[in-house]
Amino acid sequence: MSNSDTSALRPPAASPPPAGPGPQPPALSLPGRIQRLLHTHAILGPAAVLVIAVVAFSLVADNFLLPGNISLILQQTAVVGTLAVGQTLIILTAGIDLSVGAVMVLCSMVMARASAEAGLPGPVALLAGFACGTACGLLNGALVTRLNLPPFIVTLGAMNIYFALNLWISRSETVLGTDMSPLLMWTGEVFRIGQTSVTYGSVLMLALVTVLAYTLKMTAWGRHVYATGDDAEAARLSGIRTKRVLLGVYTLAGLIYAVGAWVLIGRVGSASPQAGLTENLDSITAVVLGGTSLFGGRGLVVGTLVGALIVGICRNGLSLAGVEVLWQNFAVGVLVIIAVALDQWIRRAKA
Incomplete structure (x- = not known):
C-alpha cells in the first residue's frame, strides 16, 4: 500500500482547543467613566456647569430669570463672547493672548476718534478700527512666528504698548455716542423676542461663533489649526506650514477683537479709554470653561459661547446676590483655576 493510501486511512488530526478569553481590561470606576465621557464629548462639562449656575442663581435671586435680566x-x-472667539483660536494653537482688552479698547478709540473728531463716515471709521485690530494681531503673530518668542511674553508686552497708544x-x-456715527452705535440697538430685548451685538457674536465653528470643523485651515496646537513639530513634518497658520490665527484674532470693540461701543453707548479692564481674564475664563485646553489642539467655539454665558451668569448672579465686584473677580479667578485643573484631569483619560 502506498503512502498516499495509508495517509487516507489515518484519522483526521484533532483541532487545537479554542483559545480562552484573553485578559480583560479592568472595569472603569465611576470617575473614570466620567473622565472618558468628558474627554470624548467636550461640550458636556460646560453645559452641565451652565445648567447648575442657572438653577443656583435662580434660587438665590428671585429676579434672575426675569426677561429684563436675561436681556442684560x-x-x-x-462683548466677552466676541473676544473669547478670538482667544479660542489662539489657545487652540497652545498660545495665549493677554492683549485682548488692550486691543479692543484701542480699536474702539480709533473708531470713535475717526468718527467724532476726523469726521469720517461711519463705514470708514469702522474699517479704520478693523484695520487697527488686524494690525495689532499681525504684529503679535509676527513676533511669535518670526522671532520665536513665547506668546505669553509677546502679548504681555503688547498689552502695555496698546494701552499706552490708547x-x-x-x-x-471719553467720546460720547452722540458725537459718533449711528453705525458705530448700531450694535447696541435692540429688537424683541417675546419679552426679552436682544441687541444686534449679540446677534453679531452668534454669527461669529457660527462662522468660526464651521471653519474649524469643515475646512483644511481649521484642521491645520488643531494639528498645530496638538503637536506643532509633527504638523510641520506632515507638510503643514505651521508658522503661516499661527500668523493667520493671530491676525484673524486681532480682527475679531476689533469687532468686539464695535460691540463694546454699542453696549456702553460711548468709547472710554478705561473700558475692558477685566476682559483679559473673562475671555480666558470663557475659553477654558468652554472646554478648550490651554495645552492646545482640543476645544470647540460653541463651548466658548457656553463658557461666556457662564461668566456672564456668574457675574450677574453674584451682583444680584449683593456680592461686591471685588469678590466677583475673586470667584472668576477661582473658576479659572478649577477649569484648568479639570482640563488636566480630562486630558489624562485613556483613549
Missing part, C-alpha cells in the same frame, strides 16, 4: 446677561455676554489717542477722554 445677553448684552454683557456679547491713552495717547484718546487723551484719556
